Amino acid sequence: MAGSPLLDDLRAALGDDAVLTDPDLLRMHQRDEADLCPAGTPLVVTRPRDTAQVVAVVRAAARHGVPVVPQGARTGLAGAANAVDGAVVLSTVAMDAILEIDPVSRIAVVQPGVVNATLAAAVAKQGLYYPPDPGSWESSTIGGNVSTNAGGMCCVKYGVTTEYVLGLEVVLASGEVLRTGRRTAKGVAGYDLTRLFVGSEGTLGVLTEITVSLRPAPEESLTMVAVFGSTAEAGTAVAQIAARGLTPSLLELLDQTHLRAIEAYRPMGLRTDAQALLLAAADTGARAADDLARLAEVCEAAGAEEVYAATDAVEAAALLQARRLAHPAMEKFAADAFPDGNGGLVIDDVAVPRGSLAALLDGVARIAEECDVPIGVVGHAGDGNMHPNIVVDRADPASLERGRRAFDEIMRLGLDLGGTCTGEHGVGLLKxxxxxxxxxxxxxxxxxxxxxxxxxxxxxxxxxxx
Amino acid sequence: MAGSPLLDDLRAALGDDAVLTDPDLLRMHQRDEADLCPAGTPLVVTRPRDTAQVVAVVRAAARHGVPVVPQGARTGLAGAANAVDGAVVLSTVAMDAILEIDPVSRIAVVQPGVVNATLAAAVAKQGLYYPPDPGSWESSTIGGNVSTNAGGMCCVKYGVTTEYVLGLEVVLASGEVLRTGRRTAKGVAGYDLTRLFVGSEGTLGVLTEITVSLRPAPEESLTMVAVFGSTAEAGTAVAQIAARGLTPSLLELLDQTHLRAIEAYRPMGLRTDAQALLLAAADTGARAADDLARLAEVCEAAGAEEVYAATDAVEAAALLQARRLAHPAMEKFAADAFPDGNGGLVIDDVAVPRGSLAALLDGVARIAEECDVPIGVVGHAGDGNMHPNIVVDRADPASLERGRRAFDEIMRLGLDLGGTCTGEHGVGLLKxxxxxxxxxxxxxxxxxxxxxxxxxxxxxxxxxxx
Structure with missing residues (x-):
């Protein structure tokens, strides 16, 4: 294909070094981190450096009738960034400039390839806060976060990505450049095109510039854990925290499977006999201790066996680290669960109204038993957004089939409970x-x-x- | 027209009492509260009681090729609810049930005709808070608020209506019933159709059910005012409040024209010699006094001549009342400014980045002088969202023309400052x-x-x- 007219057009517009056809590189750009999703082999991976080059890519592909697949860091969990055969992959990684940070208007303007953690650190230097913190925040891009409307642990208090997107520059399928939204705190001029593009997973246009709103830096936070003898009690505690009007800055749940996986992966003295652990934080500075005491009281009333607060920042960071390790630890647990390291994880994502969290947890346990697959549950309990992680043997079609059935049963349960099939990972191909x-x-x-x-x-x- | 086939269809579907053709009533339903906007005379005003009846109205109108104009309380300020000649007005006032309030999931489900203040009071009884508080909150409907993405004084801390809309039921032009969104705290399933309909002013569908998210009731609040010798100083104070990371729950500006109008309308000892007054509140309970002290410090550094805090709830309520009276007081001031009470107000709405507020205020003063019209400025300073109110003589075409020119110059200035042509009133016909x-x-x-x-x-x- 080295001499195809499309490749010639792309090279003419972007230069040879931004038009890549190395087979290894094409393979690398086939997929994001989602399991169970098909992925094709792209014709070419392009790395445009600015909006004009994105326009050139989109127009060239359109002229030749070839699909364009936008990609960020490919950390997505729904296959939304997976290539299709013969497509032009449009990677935004070379568009990684923070164009502006304005502390008075509390906004930042970035190119789509800026890594979440890079933006978070840059605004923190100015006493500001960009809350969205998906698990992939150290590597995923703002463009990918916006395209998938990424969530994270902060959402229980601060909301998901879309709450922070004020405006966009988008290259449309026609090659026209659309500017949506605004730089102002408020604005209602016309249809909310900004939020139409947020979460549209690259199906409506290619993001080339993103204006986000920022918050003042939060105050110091304190952290606590509550240990439960049943997941249902933990679910009840979450519902009661909401009913009492408490607003923790973090409210996460780890089930026993995850606690054991984390403790095996990196021993840190977690209570592996617990059925569930709630991790909560209050970032309210001088009031945090009081706020945590109220959270602790609710947890105890819901049946917590033990509640303890981190006594210092080091201990608090260790608790958060345990939560951050849930995913790699569970991957390791799954890999080791079957011979030859063939075990794998099917990561699900479901959100239910907070009041139905206990029912969701009970239901997932029942599904694990019925489908005869191990399922560990972890996630953003305060939002009712959980990740049931299904352990399968990749080498065993029967195991994969049971895992797929469990996945579908969890989706069905989520919808039956008034929930949604995806709280934060998106639809992509998977859903x-x-x-x-x-x-x-x-x-x-x-x-x-x-x-x-x-x-x-x-x-x-x-x-x-x- | 009493026997037209369309009217027959409507009467068959809704019953005679919900299909109104009385000429006085048709006249009453011609327009909302916007000035400078054309309005036609509808053929009929319908008052459907449920979704099925809305479907019937939309389908009947479509069969006969007649436009449908949705209306709530007609308190809008952009003409979005104005009738066109021969249209079917679809009034949602008979769909005024609060269907559900769920304190654990912190949501309410309402029909579109529920009045904002009615919902606010109902959720407050359960310790919850529905923040959006447009000036019309005592009479405007949630359906109208959602259709225009209404703002208000709370937005500086809590955001506008769209931040609180989780899901919708919408009757489409085809008569199909679309359900968007969710009841969960998080959810990213598909395009954000919910927010596409929010603010679309009835041009994409007719809202028949709205699911809103709620917050825990705020803590007690304290209120203060800062008096400035120039509007630019007040603008600087607002920018510095943002730059310092302070988050007042209210931050409003009244200029001298408004202060004098309010004092004339209802004497309350306002400093009518001041050029601008900032009204701020902190709803942070035990911390409110500290938070106000920080706000006061910034105002003093910016040049405030005087800062005083309300010493009790009665005084705080009086200060808020002064702000709430700005609109009727200014209407009265305008009416009295010309013979025979022919004076009127053209209400503008513009938002700029917070850092440009002082420039906006300076610019509006210059425009008033250049166009030779009195302009008073009031609004949501903390959001950079101001309402320049232009005083015109309705009986004098030259005065109306000067007012129209000032209106356009303010729009131009707002855009030049990186702002938007409407911060909260919407586009409608006016913009x-x-x-x-x-x-x-x-x-x-x-x-x-x-x-x-x-x-x-x-x-x-x-x-x-x-």
Whole structure:
């Protein structure tokens, strides 16, 4: 393909070094971190450096009728960044400039390839705070975070990515450059196109610039854990925390499977006999101790066996680190659960109304038993957003099939409880069928109508979401 | 028209008492509270009681090729609810049930005709808080608030209506019923259709049910005022408050014109010699006094001549009342400014980045002088969202023309300062040209494409926004 007219067009516009066809590199850009999703081999990976080059890529691909698949750091968990065969991958990693930080208007303007942690650190230097903190925050990009409307641990108090996106520059399928939104704290001029693009997973346009709002830096925080003899009690505690009007800055749940996996991965004296652990924080400075005491009181009333507060910042950081290690520890646990390291994790993502958290946890335990697969549960309890992690033997089709069945049963349970099929990971390829079930035929038709209005040829990230 | 086939269809579906053709009533439903906007006479005003009846109205109108204009309490300030000649007005006032309040999930589900103050009071009884508080909150409906993405005084800390809309039921132009969004704290399933409908001013569908998120009741608040010898100093104080990371729960500005108008309307000892007054509050309970002290310090550093805190709740309420009276007082001031009570107000709405507030205030003063019209400025200083109120003689075409010119100059200034043509009142009929200028030709085309995708016949609230 080295001499194809499309490649010639791309090289002419971007230069040879931004138009990559090395087979290893193409393989590397086939997929994000989602399991169970198909992925094709792209024709080429492009790394445009500015909006004009993105326009050139989109226009060249359109001229040749070739799909464009935008990619950030490929840390997504729904296959939204997976390539399709013969596609032009448009990687935003070379567009990684922080263009502006304005402490008075409390905004930052960034290119899409800026890494979340890089932005967070840059604004922190100015006493500001960019809250969205997906698990991948040390490597994922703001463009990817916006495209998937990423969540994280801060959301229970501060909301998800979309709450922080004020405006966008987007290259449309036509190659036109659209500017949406604003730099002001308030604004209601026209349809909210900004939030239409947020979470649209690259199917409606390619983000080239993002204006985010920032908060003042939070005050110092304190952290506590509550240990429960049953997951249902932990779920009750979460519901009661909400009912009492308490607003922790973090409220996470780890089940016994995760506690044991973390303790095996990095021993830190976690109570592995507990059925569930709630990790909570209050970032309210001088009031944090009082706020934690109220949280502790609710946990004890809900049946916690033990509640302890971190006595200093080091201990608090260790507790947070335990939570951050849940994913790699569980991956290791899964790998070791079957011969030859063939074990793997199917990571699910479901959100239910807070009051239904206990029912969700009970239901997942029942599904694990019925489907005969180990399932560990971890996640953002305060938002009712949990990640049931299903352990499968990748070498055993029967095990994979049981895992897939458990995955579907969890989705069904989530919807039955008034929830959604994805709290923060997105739809991508993984959950198209469940999205359709959740939003129904009218919802699907409206999605299709909007997609057709903005991308009539269907060349932008085809097959994702819908 | 009493026997037209459309009216027959409507009466068959809704019953005679919900299908109104009394000429006085038709006149009453011609327009909202916006000035300078055309309004037609509707054929009929319908008052459906449930979603099925809304479907019947939309389908009947579509069959006969007649436009549908949704209306709430008609308190809007951009003409978005104005009728067009021969249209079916779809009034939601009979759909006024609060369907559910869930304190654990912190949500409420309401019909669109519920009045903002009614919802606020109902959730307050359960220790909850629905923040959006447009000036019209005692009479405007949640449906209207959502359709215009209404703001208010709370927004500086708590954000505008769209931040609180989790899900919608919408009757589409096709008569299909779409459900968007969710009841969960988090969710990223598919395109954010919810927020596409929020602020779309009835041009994409008719809202029939709204799920809003709620907050825990705020703590007790304290209130203070700072008196300035120049509006620029007040603007500087606002910028410094933001730069210092302070988060007042209210930060409003009244200029001298408004102070004098209020004092004339209801004497309360306001400092009418001041050029500007900032009104601030902190709803942080035990910390409120400290937080106010910090705000006071910034105001003094910016040049405030006097800062005083309300010593009790009665005095605090009086200060808030002064702010709430700004609009009627200014209406009275305008009416009295010309013979025979022919004076009137053209209410503008512009938002700029906080750092540009002082420049906006200076610019508006210059425009008042250049256009030779009195302009009073009041508004949500903490958000950079101001309402320049232009005083005109309705009986004098030259005065109206000068007012119109000032209005346009303010819009131009707002955009030049990186702002938006509407911070919270919306586009409606009043600002279609300015919206087009703000979002540019690509933005207009995307708006048109989305409108065409959802309402191909163009029968939903035609002529609004676009």
């Amino acid at each position: 198209r069928d469940w999205l359709a079930r959740e939003i129904g035929p009218v919802g699907v038709r409206v999605h299709q109508a909007i997609k057709a209005a903005l991308d009539p040829a269907g060349l932008l990230n085809p097959g994702k979401v819908l | 279609r040209d300015w919206l087009a200028r703000e979002i540019g030709p690509v933005g207009v085309r995307v708006h048109q494409a989305i409108k065409a995708a959802l309402d191909p016949a163009g029968l939903l609230n035609p002529g609004k926004v676009l």
